[in-house]
Amino acid sequence: MERVINKVSQNIWEIPQTGKMHVPGRIYASEELMQILRNDASLDQIVNVAQLPGITGFSFGMPDIHWGYGFPIGGVAATDIETGVISPGGVGYDINCGVRLIRTNLYFNEVKNKIKPLIATIFSAVPSGIGSHNAIKKLNLSDIQKILMTGARWAVENRFGTENDLNFIEDRGCLQGADSDIISRRAIERGLSQMGTLGSGNHFIEISKVADIYDDIAAQAMDISIGNIVIQIHTGSRGLGYQVCDDFIKVTLQASQKYGIEIPDRQLSCAPLTSPEGKDYLAAMRASANFAFSNRQVIHSLIEHAFIQSLNIGPNELGFRCVWDIAHNIAKIEEHDYKGIKRKYCVHRKGATRAFGPDYPELPLNYKFIGQPVLIPGDMGTESYVCIGTKTAMAETFGSSCHGVGRILSRSQAKKKGATINLFKELEKSGVFVMAEEKSTIAEEMPFAYKNVTQVVNTLYETGIIRKVARLVPLGVVKG
């Protein structure tokens, strides 16, 4: 039986509230993207998420939505903090997987012949691939406890970057309310040697150039201009985060039974936000998110040194500065004025980005009047977008946007399609030099495996959820 999906307006679709759903589903998709989605299991997952206690408004699907486990990837769910639940599956295993954008003083013409050595230097400075480790000296227990409690500040205090970087990280690189004592010994062991490492799968470091500017004022606030060289880092909390998620799914499976919460999928196990189990997960997730903020800060510093070494220039000439650092696998307690009622919600964003509009008090001065930067990386062969959040996002999606492109081919389908192509050569022909620890993942991450990023971004741009600031095109990529 085909699922009922009603078109509400241009690019907005709704799955009506039926059965055990507490709210309807709402999907942001163009006609073309909806054709891809219509028979996708991610729509069933939107329906499942709509059954979580305390969910408010809608169970959202962003235009990059695709089938995940439990929650769809590209899903957003806001739960009331008094009557609602928190679900580790609504955050995912890679807690605070996110993206950092860094600007430089460099321009394409100055470095176009130096991309290969730059990528090679970064490749050797930042360990990537499975179980990558030992980017910096192995941490001790005291270090890791400080990281879990202070996030990116630990990195800055240990000379990885500057105090100013902290101003340009969501929540200044540290989620308050973390508790390192709740993190299991096993999770800590997994984190000890992984600080400053990229990991595998779809994680990457990309050197890009700014190809188009759509909003001069916002671009000036971010200090980027056409032809500028910028860097994106995409990674998260590594093995520590995976373990924390694993530990707490067990806790919340029991909690779901204990509190009589009926869940349609074990991966949606959850606990009331007011319960000891819910509070513990929130504190542990925040600590893991802090590990990820610190990880991206350390990698930022390792890449800066790679640029200095490879180009033989000084830090002032390089002008390496964090533009913004966002989390796209996270749950945050936020106050939202939803339909005229101001309340606190736990906003789960799994494969979704916070997109706060202008005037949000915690934004740094540079962005207070334009809105929060939203970083939407594309696949490694095409393009990425820098956008900003809007008041429409605040009113309609609990200040949320998409996080990337969204897969259309499974990994095995992508591998099959890429089997006869020399993927490295194809990418190089299109001007992108790639180095990868795991050669086999290159096929899985090729452009043909993903939706068209411009379509995804335009879907939200046309609905007013985001505004476009710049388009970035890749020059060199380090893949995990």
Place this chain on the structure above:
Amino acid sequence: MLQKRVYKIFDQTSDLGVIVKGQSLVELFQNSAVVVFNIMSDFVSSGNSVKLQISLQAENNELLLRDWLAELIFLSYEKHILFNTFTFKHLNRQSLEAEAMGTFFQSGNFPVNKEIKAVTYHQLQIRHSKSGYTARFVLDV
């Protein structure tokens, strides 16, 4: 190496779904572990230079299978071991005592080509029929 007929990889857009068969619960758990290590690495290791004892308890056989695979993956990454042989002293629906054998690898020379972040609970299932057991699980990769 397992025969293709005892397992099947199914498409799950961003992750990896697996269906495994076994004549008995023991064989199902053994085959599931072998499939996971086949996915992780193409390296065919026959040596058994390391043996680890594993004891686990869970509410039912589905959760026990998930915990078994998660434990093996954790030990593999942490201790740099590729496991290849699994024997059970005891296995019922709620507990197991097993020995996992394999080969140590030097850090930096670990022949793994697919990182498995986690064994998820999504669509986790064990079915028992006249022809034996079938398990279904999704790996976060």
